[in-house]
Amino acid sequence: MELTWKAVYPEGCLNQYNEDGSVNKYTDIDRSKLHSFELHKGEQLIFRLILEEGQRLIFRRRVAQNLKGDKFVVYLVGWQKTIGGENIQSISYVFEDGHIEMAGQWKEKSDWFYAPNLIKEEKDGSSDK
Amino acid sequence: MVAAFNVNFDFGGADNAPGTEQDITGLGPPELRFKQADNATIDSSDPMPIPTAGTEFSRWKQIYLVCTTAPDTQVDNVRFFTDGGGFGTGITVRVGDQFPLHSAAIETGYDVSDANAVMTTHTDITTSSDAFTFTTGSPLSGPTISEAGGIINAIGETTNYLVLQMEVLSTASPGNLTDETFTFRYDEI
Numbered sequence: 001m002e003l004t005w006k007a008v009y010p011e012g013c014l015n016q017y018n019e020d021g022s023v024n025k026y027t028d029i030d031r032s033k034l035h036s037f038e039l040h041k042g043e044q045l046i047f048r049l050i051l052e053e054g055q056r057l058i059f060r061r062r063v064a065q066n067l068k069g070d071k072f073v074v075y076l077v078g079w080q081k082t083i084g085g086e087n088i089q090s091i092s093y094v095f096e097d098g099h100i101e102m103a104g105q106w107k108e109k110s111d112w113f114y115a116p117n118l119i120k121e122e123k124d125g126s127s128d129k
Numbered sequence: 130m131v132a133a134f135n136v137n138f139d140f141g142g143a144d145n146a147p148g149t150e151q152d153i154t155g156l157g158p159p160e161l162r163f164k165q166a167d168n169a170t171i172d173s174s175d176p177m178p179i180p181t182a183g184t185e186f187s188r189w190k191q192i193y194l195v196c197t198t199a200p201d202t203q204v205d206n207v208r209f210f211t212d213g214g215g216f217g218t219g220i221t222v223r224v225g226d227q228f229p230l231h232s233a234a235i236e237t238g239y240d241v242s243d244a245n246a247v248m249t250t251h252t253d254i255t256t257s258s259d260a261f262t263f264t265t266g267s268p269l270s271g272p273t274i275s276e277a278g279g280i281i282n283a284i285g286e287t288t289n290y291l292v293l294q295m296e297v298l299s300t301a302s303p304g305n306l307t308d309e310t311f312t313f314r315y316d317e318i
Contacts, residue, residue, distance in 0.1 A: 002131060016201065023130070025202045026318040061317040064265075066310050067136050067153060067160040111265045116316045117206050 001096045003046060003075055005059065006038040026059065027121060039075060039094060047077060047094055055079035056124070058091060060116045072096065074112050082124040132317050133198035136160070137287075139191045139231075139239055140167045144252070147239045153192070159308045163187035163222070163295035167242045173305075177297045179219070187295040188242040189251060193231050193272060194288045194313055196281050203280040206316040207288050210268035214309050215261045219301030222309075224260040225292035228272040229253035233285045235275070248294040260293060260311070268314065 007014040007029040014024055037057050039047040051057060060076040078091030093101045093112055106115035138161065141148025151169040153160040159171065166175035167188040178185050194207065209224070216222065225248060229238025240251045248257050263269040272288040274281055281287070293311075 023201045027202055059318060061131070062314065063132075063317060064312050064314040065134060065136075066312045068158065069135075069154040109267050119203075119318075 001041060001073070001098070003039045003041055003061075003094070006040060007034055008036040008038060009033045010035050027119065029057070029121075031057065031121060037077060039077060046098070047075075047092065047100065049077055049079065049092070051079055054081045056081065056122055058089070058116070058118070058122055062112060062116075076112075076116065080122065080124075087124070130198050130201065132196060132200035132204050132281075134194040134313075134315075135197055136313070137193055137195050138169050139193075139236070139290075140169060140188075140242065142239075142241065144240055145237045147191075147236060147241075152195075161190055161192070161293075161311070163190070163293075165245065177295060179297055179301045179303060180299050182299055184247075185297040186245050186247055187297075188244070189248050189292050189294040191229070191231075191239060191242075191290045191292050193290050194281075194315070196284055196286045199284050200282060200317045202318040203278075203282045204315050204317045205274060205280045207272055207274065208268035208270055208314045209272065209291055210263045210265050210312055210314070211261050212310040212312075213261055213264040216295075216306045216309065217302065219298040220306070221296045221298075222260040223248055223257040223294050223296060224263070224269060225251065225254040225290075226256045226258055227254050228289035228291060230275055231287050231290045232275045233283070233287060238290050247296075248292060251292060254292055257292075257294070261309075265312070 004016045036050045058078050062074045064072045075094040080087055080089040103113050107113040135152045135154045138151045138153045139147035157171045162171050164175040231238050238253050243250050248254050272291040274288050276286045
């Protein structure tokens with residue numbers, strides 16, 4: 001199941017792919033005015049994350065590929081927020097069969113729920129977290 | 130576009146200059162056969178002998194991911210794991226704990242496989258682990274990426290090498306082994 005993302009602003013949006021087929025990067029999202037983040041399968045809305053103030057969007061397409069080239073994909077989408085110097089988060093995991101699992105803290109010893117390498121746009125500006 | 134990767138196996142040639150960069154994704158099954166010859170041929174030649182004492186070593190396999198379709202933004206956080214099954218008594222597959230250097234421009238981590246020599250003979254490998262201890266819930270963090278920024282974001286860019294080798298002891302049983310599954314996992318945006 002291949003999904004595409006859409007960043008929704010109070011006025012307007014940024015699609016992963018423009019109508020002419022050109023691509024917008026995840027880092028092109030204007031987080032200062034980001035209202036919600038959606039995952040679509042074609043025209044169909046699969047998942048919507050509505051962000052509140054201070055919540056930083058986290059998103060990844062996490063791919064498992066064996067030596068034959070068989071792939072299995074899980075989409076991570078959620079938020080992280082710094083409260084009292086501590087990061088809290090809520091991440092949803094959208095699986096290929098359409099089911100969704102939700103988890104909090106990263107779990108390094110897990111199939112899918114471990115931390116990504118955060119890019120600077122995802123980090124709290126006051127620290128490296 | 131979503132990213133796409135082949136798995137390449139380098140062999141032959143000389144140190145720092147592999148003779149062949151074989152895309153194994155379309156071979157086999159299996160895609161990789163441990164043997165006592167340095168090639169990618171999936172056949173029954175050069176099988177692993179069972180020693181009467183000591184250890185027989187396969188030629189080591191130096192494999193890596195190579196990007197064939199670039200991600201929109203980047204790929205990183207690569208991990209490796211097996212199905213945890215193993216090949217039975219007296220047979221181990223070792224995976225290097227270090228990841229010799231390979232990138233789109235550099236292959237200095239390539240070390241021609243020595244005949245019947247332990248993996249730590251490789252210039253850039255000092256320790257190794259049992260590959261089957263790495264499973265989906267407890268993968269190996271690696272191979273790492275030496276491309277700019279520690280990410281892959283262009284066609285032709287690669288991970289560093291992951292080095293694998295089979296070891297056979299006198300307690301092993303003869304015969305063809307059942308295929309096992311090796312998997313890479315990565316993050317893409």
